[in-house]
Amino acid sequence: MQPIISIRGLNKRYESGFHALKNVDLDIADGDIFALLGPNGAGKTTLISVICGIVNPSDGEVRVDGHDIISDYRGARERIGLVPQELTTDAFETVWATVSFSRGLFGKPKNPAHIEKVLKDLSLWDKRNDMLMTLSGGMKRRVMIAKALSHEPKILFLDEPTAGVDVELRRSMWEVVRSLREHGVTIILTTHYLEEAEQMADRIGVINAGEIILVEDKNELMSKLGEKRLTLQLEDTIERVPDTLARHELDLVDNGNALLYTYNANDKRTGINSLFRDLDSAGIRLRDVDTKQSSLEEIFVDLVKTPTPESTSGAQATAKDNA
C-alpha cells in the first residue's frame, strides 16, 4: 500500500551552514500513529516544518498522499493539519471565530456543524464565545488542535502536543488522538515523553542530529523493552563459566564475581528455573540475585548517544524494511 507520507533523500541546510536534516528517508503508513522521538535540536520540528511547507527543503522529495509538497503544494497541504509546539493564538479572537477562520484558510466552505462537532469533541463547546486570551494553556492547546482539525485533514501533525500540560489533560488528549485514528486520520507526533510514545504509537522513529536512526514497530520495540537482565552474585569467584551452563549463554562479569543472564520476560519460558537447577548441579552458590529491565528511555538514550555508521545504516535498512 502506498504510504501516506513518503520522504526520500531529504536534506535541510540553513544559511548558517547548519545541516538540520541529513538524507532523511521515511515512509509513514496511512492510518498509523507515528511517534518521532529525539533530543532537543535533533531535527524533529524541522522535519515536520518541511513537510507542512513552513521551511524550504534544500533537496530531496516529500510526497503527501502522492502529492509533491513543492509542485503540488495545494494537494499536499489541504490534507495536513498542524499543531505546532508553541501556543500561538490570536489573543482577541473567539474560539469559534479562530477555528472557523482556519477552515476557510484551508479552502473549505463554511460548515458550522463540523466546527460544532470538533469543539464538542475537544470539550471546547462551552468556551466557543470566549476570547482566546481568557483561556488556560491547556484549553489553548485544545483550540490549536481544533484549528488543525477544522478542515478535516487526513494527516495530523502534533509537535510536542502535551508539553506543559497536566497529567489529566494529557490523558484526555491521548483519547482524542486515538479517536481520530479510529476515524482514519494518520497521526504523526513528536514527543519527549516516552510514555506517550509507548501508550499511543503504532510505530516509533528516532531522529538524532538530523538523521533517522531507527524506525520500528512499537510492539517489536516493546519486545526489546521486555528484555531483562538477571545478575547472579556468586559466593565464590570463578574463572570461567562451567560447560554445563553453556546453553544458558551466561556472561561472566564483575571480575568473576557475578553471572549475567539475559532473557525476555514476555516469553512463555524464560529458562530461569532450569538455570537455577543447573547452577545447583554445578555447585555454584549464590549470594544475591538482581533483575533489571531496559526501558524505552534507555534504548532511546543509548541510540542517540553516539550513533555509529553501522548502527545508522542498519537503522535506515530497518526503516526501509518496515516501510
Added chain:
Amino acid sequence: MNFHAIAAIYKFEMARTWRTLFQSVVSPVISTSLYFVVFGSAIGSRIDEVQGVSYGAFIVPGLIMLSLMTQSISNASFAIYFPKFIGTVYELLSAPISYVEIVISYVGAAATKSAVLGLIILGTSFFFVDISIAHPFMMLLFLALTAITFSLFGFIIGIWADNFEKLQIVPLLIVTPLTFLGGTFYSIDMLPDIWQKITLLNPVVYLVSGFRWSFYGVADVNVGISLLMISVFLASCLVIVAWIFKTGYRLKS
C-alpha cells in the same frame, strides 16, 4: 484560486478594524479634521488663494493623501507583521494558499480600509471648507491606486520589519516628511527654482498633485506624469513582493 482563503483573511482583517475602531478610523479622522480647522478655517481664512482655490480647500487633497498613505502602510504592515510576531504565521505558510492569494487578501483588506477612511475624511472636510470635485472618476482612481500601492509598500515593510521600531520608522521618518514636503500645504511653484527641482525628486509630489488636479483641475505637474509615477511605484512594489515570496525572505528559512 482559493477563494475561501482569500475571503477568510479579508474578513478577518476587516473585523479587526471594528475591534480597533477608534485607532483605525476615529483617530485619523479627528486628527485630519484638526488640520481643516486650524489651517483651513482659522489660518486659511487669512491666506490668499493658491492656484485659484481657497487655502482651506487647497490642502484637503494633500491631507487626504497623507492619511491614505500612512493608514495604508500601517494597516498592511501590521496585518502581516503581527502574525510573524506572535507566531500564527505558521498557519498561513502551511495553508494551501498561493502567494498571489495572500497578497490579494492582505493588501485588499488594507487598501479597502484606508480608501474608506479617505472617503470619510473627504466627507468630513465638507463640514469645514468649501470644496468641489472636478473629476470624480479620476479622484476615485487616484484614491484606489494610492491605497493599493501604499498597502503593498506596507506589506513589504511588515515582512521586512523584525521589531516594532522598524514597523514605525518608514511611515514616521520617511512617508510623513515626504508628504509634508510634497506640496500638501503649498504649491511647489511657490518655492525658489532650485527647491522646485529638488522637490520633483519626491514621489509624493506627483500623488498629491494628481489627486488635487482631480478636485480642482489644476496641478503642479502633468496629471499623466502623476499617473505614470504611481504606476511605476506600484510595479516596483509588485516586483519586490514577488521576490519576497520567491525567496521566502523573512518568512521561510
